[in-house]
Amino acid sequence: MNLDEIYAKYDKIIREDSSLPYIKCNNCNSTFFYPRHFCPKCGSNNIEVMRSSGIGKVFSWTKIYRKGDKWIYGIVELEEGFKVYCNFTEDIKIGDKVKVKVVPKDDRYYSIIASKI
Ligand SMILES: [Zn+2]
Numbered sequence: 001m002n003l004d005e006i007y008a009k010y011d012k013i014i015r016e017d018s019s020l021p022y023i024k025c026n027n028c029n030s031t032f033f034y035p036r037h038f039c040p041k042c043g044s045n046n047i048e049v050m051r052s053s054g055i056g057k058v059f060s061w062t063k064i065y066r067k068g069d070k071w072i073y074g075i076v077e078l079e080e081g082f083k084v085y086c087n088f089t090e091d092i093k094i095g096d097k098v099k100v101k102v103v104p105k106d107d108r109y110y111s112i113i114a115s116k117i
Pocket of ligand 1: 039040
Protein backbone atom coordinates (compact mmCIF):
# COMPACT_ATOMS: atom_id res chain seq x y z
CA MET A 1 0.00 0.00 0.00
CA ASN A 2 1.40 3.41 -0.91
CA LEU A 3 0.58 6.67 0.89
CA ASP A 4 -2.05 7.73 -1.67
CA GLU A 5 -3.94 4.46 -1.08
CA ILE A 6 -3.68 4.96 2.68
CA TYR A 7 -4.98 8.55 2.42
CA ALA A 8 -7.89 7.32 0.27
CA LYS A 9 -8.82 4.69 2.89
CA TYR A 10 -8.60 7.28 5.68
CA ASP A 11 -10.82 9.65 3.71
CA LYS A 12 -13.41 6.91 3.04
CA ILE A 13 -13.63 5.95 6.74
CA ILE A 14 -13.93 9.59 7.84
CA ARG A 15 -16.56 10.51 5.26
CA GLU A 16 -18.64 7.35 5.80
CA ASP A 17 -19.53 7.98 9.44
CA SER A 18 -16.95 10.32 11.03
CA SER A 19 -14.98 7.36 12.41
CA LEU A 20 -11.33 7.69 13.32
CA PRO A 21 -9.00 5.67 11.05
CA TYR A 22 -5.67 4.31 12.25
CA ILE A 23 -2.94 1.95 11.12
CA LYS A 24 -2.15 -1.44 12.63
CA CYS A 25 1.15 -3.21 12.00
CA ASN A 26 0.62 -6.93 11.36
CA ASN A 27 4.26 -7.63 12.19
CA CYS A 28 4.60 -6.12 15.70
CA ASN A 29 0.93 -5.21 16.47
CA SER A 30 1.73 -1.51 16.98
CA THR A 31 -1.03 0.97 16.26
CA PHE A 32 -0.62 4.57 15.20
CA PHE A 33 -2.73 7.41 13.82
CA TYR A 34 -0.66 9.39 11.35
CA PRO A 35 -0.80 7.89 7.84
CA ARG A 36 2.46 6.16 6.98
CA HIS A 37 3.23 3.35 4.55
CA PHE A 38 5.46 1.52 7.03
CA CYS A 39 5.47 0.84 10.76
CA PRO A 40 7.47 3.51 12.66
CA LYS A 41 8.32 0.94 15.33
CA CYS A 42 9.61 -2.08 13.38
CA GLY A 43 9.85 -0.77 9.79
CA SER A 44 7.52 -3.43 8.35
CA ASN A 45 5.25 -2.51 5.43
CA ASN A 46 2.80 -5.25 6.45
CA ILE A 47 0.26 -2.73 7.72
CA GLU A 48 -3.47 -2.20 7.35
CA VAL A 49 -5.87 0.70 7.76
CA MET A 50 -8.41 0.08 10.52
CA ARG A 51 -11.50 1.84 11.88
CA SER A 52 -11.28 2.86 15.54
CA SER A 53 -14.22 2.53 17.92
CA GLY A 54 -13.45 6.14 18.86
CA ILE A 55 -13.58 5.18 22.54
CA GLY A 56 -10.67 6.37 24.64
CA LYS A 57 -9.64 8.35 27.68
CA VAL A 58 -8.17 11.79 28.19
CA PHE A 59 -4.37 11.56 28.34
CA SER A 60 -3.63 15.29 28.68
CA TRP A 61 -5.27 18.64 27.93
CA THR A 62 -4.85 22.40 28.00
CA LYS A 63 -7.09 25.44 27.61
CA ILE A 64 -6.35 28.15 25.09
CA TYR A 65 -7.89 31.61 25.58
CA ARG A 66 -7.89 34.11 22.75
CA LYS A 67 -9.95 37.27 22.33
CA GLY A 68 -12.76 36.03 24.55
CA ASP A 69 -12.88 32.55 23.01
CA LYS A 70 -11.80 29.35 24.76
CA TRP A 71 -10.58 26.08 23.26
CA ILE A 72 -9.85 22.87 25.12
CA TYR A 73 -7.19 20.92 23.31
CA GLY A 74 -5.34 17.76 24.23
CA ILE A 75 -4.50 14.11 23.65
CA VAL A 76 -6.78 11.07 23.84
CA GLU A 77 -5.47 7.55 24.20
CA LEU A 78 -7.76 5.26 22.17
CA GLU A 79 -8.67 1.77 23.37
CA GLU A 80 -6.80 0.37 20.33
CA GLY A 81 -3.57 1.71 21.89
CA PHE A 82 -2.67 4.83 19.89
CA LYS A 83 -2.97 8.51 20.81
CA VAL A 84 -4.43 11.41 18.86
CA TYR A 85 -4.67 15.20 19.30
CA CYS A 86 -8.27 16.43 19.69
CA ASN A 87 -10.43 19.40 20.44
CA PHE A 88 -12.70 18.76 23.41
CA THR A 89 -16.31 19.97 23.40
CA GLU A 90 -16.48 20.52 27.18
CA ASP A 91 -14.42 20.66 30.35
CA ILE A 92 -12.64 17.35 30.96
CA LYS A 93 -10.07 15.88 33.30
CA ILE A 94 -7.35 13.32 32.78
CA GLY A 95 -8.79 9.80 32.65
CA ASP A 96 -12.31 10.83 31.56
CA LYS A 97 -13.85 8.43 29.05
CA VAL A 98 -14.51 10.10 25.70
CA LYS A 99 -15.71 9.34 22.18
CA VAL A 100 -13.67 10.74 19.29
CA LYS A 101 -15.19 11.73 15.95
CA VAL A 102 -13.61 13.13 12.81
CA VAL A 103 -15.60 15.89 11.14
CA PRO A 104 -14.66 16.92 7.58
CA LYS A 105 -14.42 20.70 7.13
CA ASP A 106 -13.95 20.67 3.36
CA ASP A 107 -12.20 18.53 0.73
CA ARG A 108 -8.82 18.64 2.50
CA TYR A 109 -9.24 19.47 6.16
CA TYR A 110 -11.05 17.91 9.09
CA SER A 111 -11.43 18.37 12.85
CA ILE A 112 -10.90 15.66 15.44
CA ILE A 113 -13.41 16.23 18.24
CA ALA A 114 -13.82 14.41 21.56
CA SER A 115 -16.86 14.46 23.86
CA LYS A 116 -17.43 12.83 27.24
CA ILE A 117 -19.44 9.60 27.30
ZN1 LIG B 1 5.58 -2.91 13.40
